[in-house]
Amino acid sequence: MKLPEFADIAEAHQRIRSLVHRTPVLSSSTMNSILNCSLYFKCENLQKVGAFKFRGACNAVFALSEQQAARGVCTHSSGNHAAALALAARMRGIPAYIVMPETAPAIKKQAVESYGGQITFCKPTLEARETSLAKLAAQTGAVEIHPYNNFEVICGQGTAAKELIEDQGLFDIVMCPIGGGGLLSGTAIATRTLNPKALVIAAEPEGADDAYRSFHEHRLIPSVNPKTIADGLLTSVGEMNFRIIQRKTDEIVTVSERAIVRAMRMIWERMKIIIEPSAAVPLAAILENKLDVRGKKIGIILSGGNVDLEKLPFHEFM
Amino acid sequence: MKLPEFADIAEAHQRIRSLVHRTPVLSSSTMNSILNCSLYFKCENLQKVGAFKFRGACNAVFALSEQQAARGVCTHSSGNHAAALALAARMRGIPAYIVMPETAPAIKKQAVESYGGQITFCKPTLEARETSLAKLAAQTGAVEIHPYNNFEVICGQGTAAKELIEDQGLFDIVMCPIGGGGLLSGTAIATRTLNPKALVIAAEPEGADDAYRSFHEHRLIPSVNPKTIADGLLTSVGEMNFRIIQRKTDEIVTVSERAIVRAMRMIWERMKIIIEPSAAVPLAAILENKLDVRGKKIGIILSGGNVDLEKLPFHEFM
Incomplete structure (x- = not known):
């Protein structure tokens, strides 16, 4: 590594x-x-x-090659990283796909939507989030941007x-x-x-x-x-x-x-x-x-x- | 003028x-x-x-000659100007005498005291404030710093x-x-x-x-x-x-x-x-x-x- x-x-x-x-x-x-x-x-x-999450999301989005970036980025998050990734993607002009538990507070959903993120809802378990994300990545070819790892x-x-x-x-x-x-x-x-x-x-x-x-x-x-x-x-x-x-x-x-x-x-x-x-x-x-x-x-x-x-x-x- | x-x-x-x-x-x-x-x-x-009141109070306090400053400054105020004048005076090492209505909120009194201002309380009328201030200025020789005029x-x-x-x-x-x-x-x-x-x-x-x-x-x-x-x-x-x-x-x-x-x-x-x-x-x-x-x-x-x-x-x- x-x-x-x-x-x-x-x-x-x-x-x-x-x-x-x-x-x-x-x-x-x-x-x-x-x-x-x-x-x-x-x-x-x-x-x-x-x-601060906007710094990392922004660097990850703008470090992608044109080819990688073209299909967009994705992540599962209900917090600041989701909003940050959505805005960074919008600034680069590419889609951001966000997997979010259906139980996430309305204010978090609104934040992601206001920055142009496309939300997919799932059950509120880590397993459901990971499965939904893997499926979404396979369908769209979007690059996964993990919030910290x-x-x-x-x-x-x-x-x-x-x-x-x-x-x-x-x-x-x-x-x-x-x-x-x-x-x-x-x-x-x-x-x-x-x-x-x-x-x-x-x-x-x-x-x-x-x-x-x-x-x-x-x-x-x-x-x-x-x-x-x-x-x-x-x-x-x-x-x-x-x-x-x-x-x-x-x-x-x-x-x-x-x-x-x-x-x-x-x-x-x-x-x-x-x-x-x-x-x-x-x-x-x-x-x-x-x-x-x-x-x-x-x-x-x-x-x-x-x-x-x-x-x-x-x-x-x- | x-x-x-x-x-x-x-x-x-x-x-x-x-x-x-x-x-x-x-x-x-x-x-x-x-x-x-x-x-x-x-x-x-x-x-x-x-x-912003700190800018004006600070300039007024530091513009005084040594002789003028020696006896301190005074004002009547229950707001930001009182706290600003108290801090500016403390920074110059001179006393600040503040006339304040006895009905002023506790939080305002605390702010002035925390910056070392010396409070004189009066009845909550403009007349009482002006009379108290004139008396205080006469007693101490402090220079009055009006909050805006x-x-x-x-x-x-x-x-x-x-x-x-x-x-x-x-x-x-x-x-x-x-x-x-x-x-x-x-x-x-x-x-x-x-x-x-x-x-x-x-x-x-x-x-x-x-x-x-x-x-x-x-x-x-x-x-x-x-x-x-x-x-x-x-x-x-x-x-x-x-x-x-x-x-x-x-x-x-x-x-x-x-x-x-x-x-x-x-x-x-x-x-x-x-x-x-x-x-x-x-x-x-x-x-x-x-x-x-x-x-x-x-x-x-x-x-x-x-x-x-x-x-x-x-x-x-x-």
């Missing part, structure tokens, strides 16, 4: 630079003084589609950390959340080359701690019945991702649900940006003192901002 | 450049395609203290439009909300010089339309019993502000409460940033077709992001 290297991330960055937002890096003096460290947040919640996707995700370090200089620690491991593996590769003295630390919900256990037991342990409000982090770590993470990550720590909500709220209130629970997980680790941050300069990748605002009391104003 | 010119804004920018955030300018392709125009949002909700405050506010045009090039239209007129007067002066072909258009809630009426009747009409959720826009336009606005603004339009809420929600959902209702007023004017925007490039200053998130259902997660 060929693993991505920094040169592959640099090439990805060249490819997608004009297609993605170079997202801002924000800081809060108040938070820094409360937490006794300097935090720099790379705002991938402000990325197209509202998540994919060379080009990992390279695309690594461009966020590359920009963060380019824009803000060297860090003592670089952090991101871990779900399937696409963001962490890209982040780790980019950081090891650009900022070799930095620690690369990932944070994971206690209720979905397969990466934590895999990392510490040195073998890939799948996620079984994960439960967390950080709904972007429910998936099991991918094989390619795990190999990279084992070699290039310094630590994985876990956090409580309570700390995730506190961290999310702190970022909404103090920084005036909307992040989804998954994006709050690294800050949650700092709030729970899971690592020594005193006096350190820390880069954190805020993974996304897609929360269902339907629950907010806007109607009280109307 | 000496009115500020562009050179004064440029000087203010030199003075405060290292003290304020150079806030990002964000765009949403989806919103642009829905609205048939290109919108560039200058994110002063991401400014220190969560509002102040030369240096106007110059500071004008730096937001200056940065917007420097960063994104020329616009067809530059927009901001109007309350007391500090932001609009600074924006108009900066835009007239840097981007003379652009229209400068302000938006105001129908329920607080004193600027709209003053502008169209060519005389300063005070705000009487204003009512709007855009609580930053309740004040009457200042005298210095009105003179500038009459000369340098192309149009003031009014918007409904419903459109303000729709615009606020659209920005939260599509752009993943938190803005206060006042900041949504220019987009509300576009949603209500109050100006012809088709195919145009429009710069909008998002004035602030201070909303009370206590009402949001975070507790449901806890």
Whole structure:
């Protein structure tokens, strides 16, 4: 298995630079003084589609040859990757076929449709999703783009950390959340080359701690019945991702649900940006003192901002 | 009365450049395609203290001579200006005395206190506020910094439009909300010089339309019993502000409460940033077709992001 290297991330960055937002890096003096460290947040919640996932999907779609691309791309996903792949495909002018469980929330379906994705519904089991996807790929000849266990996707995700370090200089620690491991593996590769003295630390919900256990037991342990409000982090770590993470990550720590909500709220209130629970997980680790941050300069990748605002009391104003 | 010119804004920018955030300018392709125009949002909700007000307060505080500054600054305000003045004073190492109605929400008091402001409470009438402030100024010798009817405050506010045009090039239209007129007067002066072909258009809630009426009747009409959720826009336009606005603004339009809420929600959902209702007023004017925007490039200053998130259902997660 060929693993991505920094040169592959640099090439990805060249490819997608004009297609993605170079997202801002924000800081809060108040938070820094409360937490006794300097935090720099790379705002991938402000990325197209509202998540870093657009980087990987975009790189994977634009790395295809004309011939490969002609028949389109496909994936099974109900989350940010589905929307990201649909938009990237539309930007290249090719079809995106998305397999989605029939139980997916309406808001997720709408997002994929709004970017021109063609949805095929299936039963809400992993088996049904894989069978439907295989059938769809055979019928259409579309190239499957896995959400994280994919060379080009990992390279695309690594461009966020590359920009963060380019824009803000060297860090003592670089952090991101871990779900399937696409963001962490890209982040780790980019950081090891650009900022070799930095620690690369990932944070994971206690209720979905397969990466934590895999990392510490040195073998890939799948996620079984994960439960967390950080709904972007429910998936099991991918094989390619795990190999990279084992070699290039310094630590994985876990956090409580309570700390995730506190961290999310702190970022909404103090920084005036909307992040989804998954994006709050690294800050949650700092709030729970899971690592020594005193006096350190820390880069954190805020993974996304897609929360269902339907629950907010806007109607009280109307 | 000496009115500020562009050179004064440029000087203010030199003075405060290292003290304020150079806030990002964000765009949403989806919103642009829905609205048939290109919108560039200058994110002063991401400014220190969560509002553009920090620019003006900071310029006013740092423009004082050593001797003037030594005795501190004072103002009466229950909003963003109070917090902004407290922080600017703390950065200069001088006291800030804030007169605040005893009925002000706890969250506003906390904000001022957290930045080291010294609060004096008074009865919730304009007369009591002015009397208390005069007494306080006499006792302490502190310099009064008015929230908008102040030369240096106007110059500071004008730096937001200056940065917007420097960063994104020329616009067809530059927009901001109007309350007391500090932001609009600074924006108009900066835009007239840097981007003379652009229209400068302000938006105001129908329920607080004193600027709209003053502008169209060519005389300063005070705000009487204003009512709007855009609580930053309740004040009457200042005298210095009105003179500038009459000369340098192309149009003031009014918007409904419903459109303000729709615009606020659209920005939260599509752009993943938190803005206060006042900041949504220019987009509300576009949603209500109050100006012809088709195919145009429009710069909008998002004035602030201070909303009370206590009402949001975070507790449901806890």
